[in-house]
Amino acid sequence: MAEYNKYVTELLNTGTATEGQLLIVRKIYDTLIDEVTKVLIPRSEAALLFGPADIPGSSIDIDLMNRNTMSVRVVSEGAEIPLDEATYTSSNIKPKKYGVGIRITKEMMEDAKWNLLQHNITIAARRLAENENSLILTALDGATHTVAGGAAVTIANITLAMQYLEDDDFTPTTMLAGNEVIYDIRNIDTFVEADKLGNRDMLSKGFVGTIYGVNVVRFSTNAAPSSTYAKYAYVLDKSQAYAIAEKRPITVENFVLPNCDMEAASVTQRIAVALLRASAVCAITSS
DSSP states (O other), X not given: OHHHHHXXXXXXXXXXXXXXXXXXXXXXOOSOOOOOOOOOOOGGGOSEEEOGGGOSSSOEEEEEEOTTOOOOOOOOTTOOOOOOOOOEEEEEEOOEEEEEEEEEEHHHHHHOSSOHHHHHHHHHHHHHHHHHHHHHHHHHTTXXXXXXXXXXXXXXXXXXXXXXXXXXXXXXXXXXXXHHHHHHHHTOHHHXXXXXXXXXXXXXXXXXXXXXXXXXXXXXXXXXXXXXGGGEEEEEOTTTSEEEEEEEEEEEEEEEEGGGTEEEEEEEEEEEEEESOGGGEEEEEOO
């Protein structure tokens, strides 16, 4: 009996002994701490955005006028006026289907602290948005112009990329930059010192919003085709660079699998991204 009393004394005497489970009021936080949302390229940077109503069939054709076609010439008095005309090309965009199936057992639905099916549907939609980001970057890899930087992207790399576009009569409007390129920009003293830059954007926002009139847009490396895109940046004329064709927006189909005692959903999207004018984009790479 004495040994039993000693055990109880040790269990209750939490000031000198280790606390026992019976004495701790435990609270499990009932709100799920979600993952961090990745920084994605906004659709506002696309030259064209086609929705389902714009694509009556399985694909859509985009007609482009070829640059610098049709010339005027000196005509002598009484001579025949020379013939010439603009030329055109057509590009076809065919959306592909992307999706994921979700299956949750009834037991998990009944016992879980939150709605597992709804949460997984939300994550699936987020992954499809990240996939769109990846498709944009893959399309931009077809850029005509490329600037190869060194260990770090410099101001000269950015201005050279801008010049390549201007040489082809485009107007640089946007620079899509990976994480390492943003890091390089943050370390350029011109963009850090307010007396040189003329404002405090770097200090207040973490990076310069515009460089020589070009909007800087950061994209998450974890929403890119590979981690090497952290070292990439793309300077482009957003009125001419690429188009997004979405035949089916993100769609959720809920259903039940009685034979498996499951609740389920299919989350799909039909989308494609195409480069319109390769010369309206310049890729900047660093080592």
